[in-house]
Amino acid sequence: MKKHRVLFCRYSVDGHDRGLLTVMNRCKDAGMEVIYIHFHNVEEIVKTALQEDVCVIGLSSSMGEHFPVINELSALMQKENYDVPVIIGGVIPSVDVQPLKDKGAAEVFGPGSSPDDAVRIIVELSKDKA
Numbered sequence: 001m002k003k004h005r006v007l008f009c010r011y012s013v014d015g016h017d018r019g020l021l022t023v024m025n026r027c028k029d030a031g032m033e034v035i036y037i038h039f040h041n042v043e044e045i046v047k048t049a050l051q052e053d054v055c056v057i058g059l060s061s062s063m064g065e066h067f068p069v070i071n072e073l074s075a076l077m078q079k080e081n082y083d084v085p086v087i088i089g090g091v092i093p094s095v096d097v098q099p100l101k102d103k104g105a106a107e108v109f110g111p112g113s114s115p116d117d118a119v120r121i122i123v124e125l126s127k128d129k130a
């Protein structure tokens, strides 16, 4: 399998990393290249994604900042004319899933979601780019 490159990020001062670490390890086990940054703003996220030429951006948000981060990221990506699928996980209420998708998230992984499903979706989303 060709390597899938994924950028995982925790936004701002969000220190919750247990779920994200599980997902990242599962991705590595599946043969993906994983790049991980944390405590970054959206400008740094987009800059890193471009530099690293990633197939998918995976955000983690557990401090109730999922709407601001998706809004800011989508706006910046549009401005830069940069198009790569963005997925988001973390402590996200189920009622927020569809609104997040409407705002640009390709998929949303809340509490109790399966890391194997995340791997499967990432492979699917990056198949044209890997």
Ligand code: B12
Binding pocket: 008, 013, 014, 015, 016, 017, 018, 019, 020, 022, 023, 057, 058, 059, 060, 061, 062, 063, 064, 087, 088, 089, 090, 091, 092, 109, 110, 111, 112, 113, 114, 115, 118
């Ligand atoms: C453990 C925990 C902590 C630990 C974090 C340890 C660590 N290294 O992660 C500690 C004690 C450090 C902590 C601190 C704080 N916490 Co806390 N914490 C929790 C708690 C109890 C569990 C989170 C967890 O680990 N769950 C287990 C993992 C496996 O699940 P998960 O994170 O949801 O991940 C799953 C999916 O979401 C998915 N996933 C996650 N990210 C991503 C990313 C991608 C790309 C993908 C595909 C999937 C994915 O993968 C997992 C698969 O199932 C939650 C409450 C809760 N019920 O969730 C509060 C909670 C998240 N914490 C909260 C708060 C307020 C804080 C503090 C501000 C408390 C304080 N006053 O100091 C600080 C913040 C510190 C900081 N700077 O971040 C609030 C957040 C409120 C909000 N959303 O608005 C919560 C919801 C508690 C609450 N009910 O109030 N916390």
